[in-house]
Amino acid sequence: MTGTTRVLVTGKNGQLSKSLKVVSDAAADLEFCFFARNTLDVTKAQSCSSMIDRLRPNFVLNLAAYTNVDDAERFPDNAHHVNGVGAGNLAQISAVYDIPIIHISTDYVFDGEKRSPYVETDRTNPVNAYGMSKLAGENSVSRLNPKHIVLRTAWLYSPFGSNFVSWLLSAAANGRQLRIVADQVGNPTSALDLAKSLADLVRQLEDVDWASHSGIYHLAAPEPMTRFQWAKKVIAVSGKLYGPTCQVCAAASSEFATPAVRPLRTVLSMDKYQNAFGLKFPPIEKSISDVLQALPRPRRDVH
Template structure:
């Protein structure tokens, strides 16, 4: 199977590069800027036409949640219109598409994990731009999988785990929001899940949730990071829980964005690790570097 991945440096793209070694029947091509720039209309279609893959994984995205509040045009261009262009170009060469989306498509008012058919109601620009991307992908290419994930972390790029370990290098205490709950998910697990679905031989077309098992607050997430790091002799700090009001951000966040991932696991026979396991894997790698 010939796969084209949009982007080269993001957490999921780099995880696909690493986990791709476990899927020898997949030829994975990574195309990023300047050749493929989702901010520039037409560049994605040209790259897809040149490579003519069997599958496109749209891993590139506008992910600056707070900045999107003042750059809505850029967010909607990359996450919305460009996603549709990628899906359309894939369809034109007979390729399926896997589109990555987010828990931020929901408003956070639920009291039980969100299922795929729950109504989307994003409360920030980033979430609205990702909903727009989902809608365009569905319209442009019937052979699609839309995979919503959440609180992505990994040994790569910038993420919450790396930020906490960096802060603990010179702080004894960190103040972390305790009234937002979600599912920290390892990009390496996402990559393996994507490739498992891609090679399953099952027909595409649908929306799936993919998030680590269990749930926690950001403060609990940080405490787990430091517990693992401390056990390995790495940096650690005390966690002081605070409210969302104590840490104002430009973009509002959903208070509860836990995803029910049972459909993906049942459909593709893939067991997603619990969040503590995935966090421990990432922390071990980062501390040992």
């Protein structure tokens, strides 16, 4: 070891891993080792065991996930295999080596019926297969590795891959008037901001008392809003940056038929995380601006 903290990271090709790679380039004290499925398949216990044994990291950070909510409804076994079984494999094997695990979960473990922000001890009751598979992962990680941090986050967006913000700007660039649901409320979270928080968390966990700190936490941007309000902010920031703009109109979830039901209100309370580790998220306009400036400029379709 060189004195740096080595972190094994799964899910190399996801937007959170790619955001963490950006952050890690400036973190000389942390060595993040990223693995895609072709080199570390979380659904196969032997693959997990071989890589953990070879790398002997200080932490395992599980970012591997089946995140397409509608596809998870069509293919629930596939989602469960990655989000449930895969998380359990990593937790069990990291525990054998006495290595702590940090696991990313979701606000979709809740049914969205609560009017006030969800706290970690609230009853889980997912309304779709994706949420069920992520809850299975939470339960496995919590049960199989006594040194664990489960982080529920929400509504991730980033300069990488396909997400709500990249879709919104692409649609705006093509001059479309957009109807965005105004009855779904959550915490839009920049993956770049979350990645910075993860790096900070790893540093804090190096000397932590695991008996008192293991558990489930909520970690997302602390400004809740509807998807409609979020879209309005994205378009406003885009206009200031001389990017695409369009008219955004409010709509109801019932107007859009999707394979998976979405919980309507999954606002997360970050009080527990704030008290344990400190919460360091910029205002959402700054977060959106950082993501938009890193995105390739959308191009208008030519027919």
